[in-house]
Amino acid sequence: MIRISKKVEYALMALKFISNSDHKLVTAREISDNNNIPYDLLSKILQKLKSENILESNQGANGGYFMKKRPEDIPLYNLMSAIDGEIAIAECLNENAEKDCTMLDTCVIKSPMLKLQKEVEELFKRKTISDFV
Amino acid sequence: MIRISKKVEYALMALKFISNSDHKLVTAREISDNNNIPYDLLSKILQKLKSENILESNQGANGGYFMKKRPEDIPLYNLMSAIDGEIAIAECLNENAEKDCTMLDTCVIKSPMLKLQKEVEELFKRKTISDFV
């Protein structure tokens, strides 16, 4: 199975909500209530989006989030890797597979897998948040 | 994260091994030993490949498996869905999401997600086992 995690779905919904809002600042609570997303989980996601410079926030009362980049400038790929970490299409393509994989030398499918990985990456880099907003 | 399951990796390795073998029949044990794949797990996988008409088998002593289709006629997509079931890029695109998804009516990202799903499918349908063999 191959999938977009629920967290990324939530992120997309949040970004859509923020983009379409006419407020300057949108709170996590608003997003959570309007989209039926667990508040605590959403908070974590928004924080990650902030640390990726996708969102900016004001803390404190009357605080909230706002877009730091335009949707068309945010590849879906970046969103995914920000939230779920590096995207490896197969276990053996992880950074630390070199120490984990028991069959490094004998592996017969690594190089075509790598090629496929590149193609999937391309696809997710071509897509931007504006495709969802 | 987005990935090819280990079972599919094993299937690819098995198909490669069978394709490159000069025996008429290859046993699960041979494949398991040569590729470091847990025997029981591999057996299950081979059985699924059989039920998908990718492999054929002879039972009994001197039995084993052999290719029923040519690698270039087996899309990676089919292998994946044979082994791991239908490929839905997001939870909401599953067959039974209609009853499960709490936000059917309000969902704001379903249609672009569906488009993305099609594109990923295309990619995996274009790839065939011959790319790995």
Added chain:
DNA sequence: TCAAATAGGACTATATTAGTCTACATTTAA
């Protein structure tokens, strides 16, 4: 100084994936 907000770590629960165990059925060769 209080209430409303973001920030962030630790924890628990759930679902998915990987792997194991046991029993049985089929075929061949001795």
Added chain:
DNA sequence: TTAAATGTAGACTAATATAGTCCTATTTGA
């Protein structure tokens, strides 16, 4: 005709990844 080699199949357990919760700061405006 029987033993060994093989595929078939279901139930179970273990490991891992994902989703979700809880609790406690910290910041800031009224």
